[in-house]
Amino acid sequence: MSGAADAARMDAVLAVSGLTVGYGGQVVLRGIDLVLPPGQWLGLLGANGAGKSTLLRAVSGLVPPLAGQVAIDGVDVLADPVRARRALGYAVDPAALPMVLSGRDYLRLVASAKGLARPDWGRSDWGRPDDWGADDPVVVLDLARWMDVPLETCSLGTRAKFAILAALLGSPRLLILDESLNGLDPLAAWQVRRIIDARVRAGTCSVILATHALESVAAHCSAAIMLEGGAVACRWDAADLAAARRDPAGFGDAVMTLLMARR
Numbered sequence: 001m002s003g004a005a006d007a008a009r010m011d012a013v014l015a016v017s018g019l020t021v022g023y024g025g026q027v028v029l030r031g032i033d034l035v036l037p038p039g040q041w042l043g044l045l046g047a048n049g050a051g052k053s054t055l056l057r058a059v060s061g062l063v064p065p066l067a068g069q070v071a072i073d074g075v076d077v078l079a080d081p082v083r084a085r086r087a088l089g090y091a092v093d094p095a096a097l098p099m100v101l102s103g104r105d106y107l108r109l110v111a112s113a114k115g116l117a118r119p120d121w122g123r124s125d126w127g128r129p130d131d132w133g134a135d136d137p138v139v140v141l142d143l144a145r146w147m148d149v150p151l152e153t154c155s156l157g158t159r160a161k162f163a164i165l166a167a168l169l170g171s172p173r174l175l176i177l178d179e180s181l182n183g184l185d186p187l188a189a190w191q192v193r194r195i196i197d198a199r200v201r202a203g204t205c206s207v208i209l210a211t212h213a214l215e216s217v218a219a220h221c222s223a224a225i226m227l228e229g230g231a232v233a234c235r236w237d238a239a240d241l242a243a244a245r246r247d248p249a250g251f252g253d254a255v256m257t258l259l260m261a262r263r
């Protein structure tokens with residue numbers, strides 16, 4: 001590896017090398033290499049079953065790899081999972097939340113798993129107060145009246161808001177959004193993007209946006225990859241994504257062509 005590549009890995013918010021993952025002896029991800037620098041939105045694309053969620057689970061330390069390494073903010077996920085997890089915010093698919101818990105209890109659970117200093121949370125645990133304006137994040141996302149009912153009785157979008165708020169606790173260096181923006185109403189989606197964008201622009205956070213919504217990738221991401229059969233089939237850089245913003249329909253057509261060619 002060159003000196004420049006070594007330096008990029010050292011500074012990276014996420015460095016993945018040779019990552020191979022399987023379930024019950026069946027290999028699902030094959031030798032993934034990925035470097036995510038600070039201050040970037042990375043789009044993660046791929047057909048159903050391509051391996052996106054598996055990659056996110058392996059990055060989060062939820063699935064042990066068969067081979068390869070994952071480091072979040074320079075911390076090896078296998079060697080020091082507790083410290084690595086503090087640098088990570090994983091907004092799980094709203095359908096995968098623990099439905100019997102209330103939103104408040106889910107936030108408490110995540111705060112405790114991240115080792116936040118207090119048993120509950122304070123505004124500063126969600127980043128700079130300026131990010132949120134005058135109100136508490138719970139109020140900004142219109143969640144106050146849903147805090148104490150089971151998540152199973154919340155709408156999809158309300159669950160998505162809790163998943164995102166939990167992920168933002170502790171101001172993580174790496175934020176993973178797994179189809180998280182889909183169910184949000186336009187105002188909530190705008191608030192969430194505004195807050196995350198401020199962190200990305202300040203270089204304090206990078207985001208992986210796993211989604212089937214190609215227009216979101218064209219609109220927000222400065223890099224993207226597409227998985228196919230558990231390997232990286234295509235990469236887009238900042239110039240490619242700038243072109244995609246000018247011509248989102250053309251970007252969509254190009255992705256469709258790739259997906260159809262690989263069937």
Ligand SMILES: Nc1ncnc2c1ncn2[C@@H]1O[C@H](COP(=O)(O)OP(=O)(O)OP(=O)(O)O)[C@@H](O)[C@H]1O
Pocket residue numbers: 023024028046047048049050051052053054055
């Ligand atoms: N817990 C599991 N046990 C066994 N196989 C699994 C498990 N989870 C996923 N797989 C398999 O791994 C492969 C990749 O699945 P994964 O969920 O990572 O894909 P994905 O790209 O996230 O798909 P989608 O877009 O449908 O969410 C699929 O073949 C799937 O059947």
